[in-house]
Amino acid sequence: MANRGADLSKHRLNKAKDELEASKLLFENKKLSQSINRSYYSIFHAVRALLALENFDSRKHTGVIAFFNKQFVKTGKIGKEYSKILMDAQDFRNDSDYDDFFLISKDETLAQLNDASRFIEMIEGYIKENY
Numbered sequence: 001m002a003n004r005g006a007d008l009s010k011h012r013l014n015k016a017k018d019e020l021e022a023s024k025l026l027f028e029n030k031k032l033s034q035s036i037n038r039s040y041y042s043i044f045h046a047v048r049a050l051l052a053l054e055n056f057d058s059r060k061h062t063g064v065i066a067f068f069n070k071q072f073v074k075t076g077k078i079g080k081e082y083s084k085i086l087m088d089a090q091d092f093r094n095d096s097d098y099d100d101f102f103l104i105s106k107d108e109t110l111a112q113l114n115d116a117s118r119f120i121e122m123i124e125g126y127i128k129e130n131y
Contacts, residue, residue, distance in 0.1 A: 005052050009127065012049035016042045016120050023113055032109045033096040039109075039116040040093035043086055046123040053131050061090065077130075082122060085115045 023038035044061065047068050051057060054071065058064050065086060072078040092112060095102045 005055060006131070008052040009049045009131075012045050012052055013120075013124060013127070016045035016049060016123075019045060020113075020116055020120060023116065027109055027113055030106075032104050032106065033102065035109050036089075036092045036096045036104060036112055039112045040089040042116045043089050043119045046120045047086065050123050050127060053127065065090065078122070078126065082119060085119050088112075089116065 019038050019042035023035045023042060026032075026035035026038060044064065047064055048057065050072070051064060051067060054067075056067050056071075058067065068078075068086070069083050073080055073083040089112060092104070092108075096104065
């Protein structure tokens, strides 16, 4: 069972990196809303990579985020700034997907992309150090 969690975690981390790469390509092609969407999913899959090692998953994004915040952020294992990155990314993704008149600047999109990259690096480092 431990191998299954490790294999699933590795798969999800690779998926997070693929989503990050897609976000970069979309950004380079001036598809800002789509880049925001993929940046969020890169962060989300990185969180799920970590949670696979805790044998936890949820069908709902809110469940995944709540577990991450409760088990990792509130306990001080992971800094609060990463919870903010995750929550901001989710808000941007929701706005870009569901707000008909959503506009985001190139600078905001680039900041989101950089935050996603930093988030994935942090998760990857945390997994290497703790599992």
